[in-house]
Amino acid sequence: MSGDRWLRQAWYVAGFADELAPGGLLARTLLDEPLVFFRDATGVPRALQDRCPHRFAPLSAGTLCDGGAAVQCPYHGLRFDAGGACVHNPHGTGVIAKSAAVRSWAVVERDGLLWWWAGEAATADAALIPDFSETHRAPADATIRGYLPTACDYRLLADNILDLTHADFLHAGSLGNGAITRSTPTLTDLGPRSVRIVWASSGERAPAAFDAHLREPGRPTDQWTDVTWTAPGVMLLRVGATLQGEAREQGIDTCNLHLATPETAGRTHYWYWSTRNFAIDPHANAAIKPIVEFAFVQQDKPMLEAQQRRIGTADFWSLKPVLLASDAGAVRARRKLDALIAAEAAA
Ligand code: FES
Ligand SMILES: [Fe+2]
CATH class of the missing domain: 2.102.10.10 (Rieske [2Fe-2S] iron-sulphur domain)
Incomplete structure (x- = not known):
């Protein structure tokens, strides 16, 4: 490749x-x-x-x-x-x-x-090494972890998490309902090895998987989707919602790691580690697990592998990908990684 x-x-x-x-x-x-x-x-x-x-x-x-x-x-x-x-x-x-x-x-x-x-x-x-102590501290009954070997370039996985508008389409009905796509992301540059992108919305219902856990399901909410990428392939994602106008602490919040390490060119080790501050008990964990696994195993992984089959061994940029507003974080991360790799090659 x-x-x-x-x-x-x-x-x-x-x-x-x-x-x-x-x-x-x-x-x-x-x-x-x-x-x-x-x-x-x-x-x-x-x-x-x-x-x-x-x-x-x-x-x-x-x-x-x-x-x-x-x-x-x-x-x-x-x-x-x-x-x-x-x-x-x-x-x-x-x-x-x-x-x-x-x-x-x-x-x-x-x-x-x-x-x-x-x-x-x-x-x-x-x-x-980024600080992932919050995820590590979460109780076992609020933790869902897994490993997904995925036949794709590791950077496609970073693109996936850094552009969570895909939840509105690929995970429509569970993790997405359009609110992310309708909001404008804010990008924060965190130096040569890191970037953060945040989507915030107000007045929309939370996606089904979150709405069910609100104090009053069905009501309008304030929502956040907040991703920090650290080179080469580690991401901390916070997603949550609170009833509109209420403090974030009164709402429900998830803290998720998405960890991509190249195995070989075109094959990626993908570990995910999802934690939350609500529904902390074994029965709730058992009920939520298949929802999370369905999204990752049945939706994200097949999409990533299908993208890679279409890309083949071509260089990503040589295919001249169309850039959308939602790509700001993913493109910034790729540019940073390219710059770090180029600097190493020059040294
Ligand atoms: S001792 Fe290792 S291959 Fe012979
Ligand atoms: Fe996804």
């Missing part, structure tokens, strides 16, 4: 933190790099290149030894520590060649997520 140079000096989500059980090995390809994740002896997540330097077996098919201190290759038993150095050779005299090493990567566990730095580990800057 043309135009696919990844941003390297950046954090990408590698998964939910609880996907990585102590003692386990998690294989995951990010940005075309096969990686193996595990927890070291102190429980801290680590990542190594998932390819043994001997005959290139996947280390993720091996075993974690010494309580997490080393990974043993499944094929001939070389062991590598969390820094990627070979620490045990069961063959011959046991001498360890200098070249017997795999690359190690920087990983941080924060707010219930695994963050992987795609550049040199020494350059990893944890201050660049």
Whole structure:
């Protein structure tokens, strides 16, 4: 796919933190790099290149030894520590060649997520990780999480979340009813790596999925749809409504993460994590879950994959996409990402 140079000096989500059980090995390809994740002896997540330097077996098919201190290759038993150095050779005299090493990567566990730095580990800057503590703090009975591997470029997913007018069409009848499209978004530039776009409306009924949870369903509301994108592909989305004229705190609010990490060119890991400040109980959660999943699994994912099939391997801009008023956030994000990648290439 043309135009696919990844941003390297950046954090990408590698998964939910609880996907990585102590003692386990998690294989995951990010940005075309096969990686193996595990927890070291102190429980801290680590990542190594998932390819043994001997005959290139996947280390993720091996075993974690010494309580997490080393990974043993499944094929001939070389062991590598969390820094990627070979620490045990069961063959011959046991001498360890200098070249017997795999690359190690920087990983941080924060707010219930695994963050992987795609550049040199020494350059990893944890201050660049966005604060998602509010989502992490939400009660389990107000939380819906999921993973959707999607056959599309990761930037299409950012376009999707940064232009929530699609809810009025693709999710008409559940998450959208036209109010977003009828309102004018406000764009805020948050520096070279971030942008925020907010839609606000007043006097419209809330979409069905929200209206049902208002104190007085059916009444006119004030609504907000508020997305902050951080390069390369993480988004925090707040959507909510309150009865018209009432304070936001009296209404219903949702706080949602949409996390896109390229697996390869044209394939994206997509994690979503949706939380809310209402209907906090297991029965409500069980009732809301299929509504959310239907939108993501049956509507967004097929649309993203269908778009990608139409785009094929063409460069997005080469197709001269028509620009609409609602594209302001998505286009700004793409321009920022292009600028960051160009700056890295020039450096
Ligand atoms: S392939 Fe790993 S030890 Fe041989
Ligand atoms: Fe959607």
